[in-house]
Amino acid sequence: MKIRLFILALLVGLLAAIAYAQSSIKVCKAPLSGGGTVLFSADFEDNGYTTWDYVNAGDPGYAINTNMSYVHGGTHSSGVHYGFSNPPDTSQDLAMLKDFTGNGLEEWYARGYLYLKTPTGTVDILNRKLLFISDDNGSGGYNWSLFLLTFPASGANPLAFATNDNTYVLAFSYPDLFTLQYDTWYCLELRVKLDTGGSGNGIIQVWVNGTKVLDVTHAIRGSFTTGGNWFGFGKQASISSGTVNEYRYWDDIVISTGYVGP
Numbered sequence: 001m002k003i004r005l006f007i008l009a010l011l012v013g014l015l016a017a018i019a020y021a022q023s024s025i026k027v028c029k030a031p032l033s034g035g036g037t038v039l040f041s042a043d044f045e046d047n048g049y050t051t052w053d054y055v056n057a058g059d060p061g062y063a064i065n066t067n068m069s070y071v072h073g074g075t076h077s078s079g080v081h082y083g084f085s086n087p088p089d090t091s092q093d094l095a096m097l098k099d100f101t102g103n104g105l106e107e108w109y110a111r112g113y114l115y116l117k118t119p120t121g122t123v124d125i126l127n128r129k130l131l132f133i134s135d136d137n138g139s140g141g142y143n144w145s146l147f148l149l150t151f152p153a154s155g156a157n158p159l160a161f162a163t164n165d166n167t168y169v170l171a172f173s174y175p176d177l178f179t180l181q182y183d184t185w186y187c188l189e190l191r192v193k194l195d196t197g198g199s200g201n202g203i204i205q206v207w208v209n210g211t212k213v214l215d216v217t218h219a220i221r222g223s224f225t226t227g228g229n230w231f232g233f234g235k236q237a238s239i240s241s242g243t244v245n246e247y248r249y250w251d252d253i254v255i256s257t258g259y260v261g262p
Contacts, residue, residue: 036109036258040098040231043252044076049096056094059083062234065249072113072185072251082237082246084121090239095132095232098255104135104227107203111189111260112233112253116157118182121244127151129235130159131190135226143167144221147235148190148206150180157181161190161206161214168198168222177206177213185251187262198223210262231255 042051048064049055055062065071065079082092110131127149134145144166150157157180162173180186187209195202200219205212233250254260 036256038254038256039100039105039108040255041253042078042096043074044078045074049078052096053099054095054097056080056096056234060092061094062096070115070117070247070249072115072249074251077115077249077251079247079249080234082244082248084237084239084242084244090241091236092238093236095234096250098231099136100227100229100231103225104229106227107191107193108228108255108257109189109191109259110231110253110255111187113185113187113251114180115185115249115251116180116182117247117249119244119246122242127236127238128157129237130188130233132230132232132235133190133192133228134230135221135224136229137226142230143224143226144169146192146204146220148188151175159188159206159208159213161204163220166222166224168224169219172218174204174214174216178208180208189260191259192220192228194227195220195222207261 044064049057057063060081060083062078062080065077066075068075070079071077078096080094082094084090084092110133112131114130130148130150132145132147134142137143144163146163149160149162151160158176159178159180160173160175161177163169163171165171189207191203191205193203202218202220204214204216204218206214233253234248237246
């Protein structure tokens with residue numbers, strides 16, 4: 001009788017341990033808090049990078065990560081290593097790219113979880129593009145582009161929204177939206193509704209961990225009619241001198257027609 005009770009207690013303990021392990025692995029799906037349709041999602045659990053149109057893989061570059069210290073949901077994330085030696089190696093353009101072919105998207109919500117690991121080296125990265133979106137001009141370039149980025153300052157990373165110049169609209173930026181700290185997961189979400197006919201009625205909204213930090217109306221593409229084709233998560237990093245090694249991690253990415261939320 002005592003042996004049976006002992007075996008039963010072992011089984012109960014084993015089942016409890018399995019349940020705890022399963023509950024501790026947070027699988028983040030793609031629920032939409034604000035309705036809409038999921039156009040693309042990537043949690044890096046089963047398909048690696050097969051659903052992306054282009055990825056700068058390698059080192060420096062991207063690789064699937066299984067170290068749970070750098071995973072937001074499930075058991076996998078996407079890690080990217082930016083490694084700089086002395087100049088002239090001062091800029092690296094590394095991204096996971098999704099292409100919405102044809103005329104692109106007129107409105108979208110792009111959400112991703114980002115983790116910036118504390119970098120090592122002699123200097124900090126000066127310009128860190130986190131999310132870069134543009135049209136496709138059909139000649140390997142773009143007419144307009146916009147992006148989320150940071151400019152590190154004293155160990156902190158002020159988040160900004162900015163654009164590049166185009167034929168119709170001068171470059172503009174909204175700095176210091178939020179300060180990202182190293183070694184912390186953040187949910188970043190960007191909504192853009194492109195302007196029409198040069199009217200300047202474009203909508204730009206940014207959320208960090210579900211809190212709206214930017215909500216403005218502005219000209220984005222001017223009289224261009226091309227929509228958002230290229231969605232690049234990661235993109236450029238640059239330094240002016242010295243050396244630096246930085247690892248970033250992305251997880252639970254969603255592009256949709258409605259607000260996604262944390």
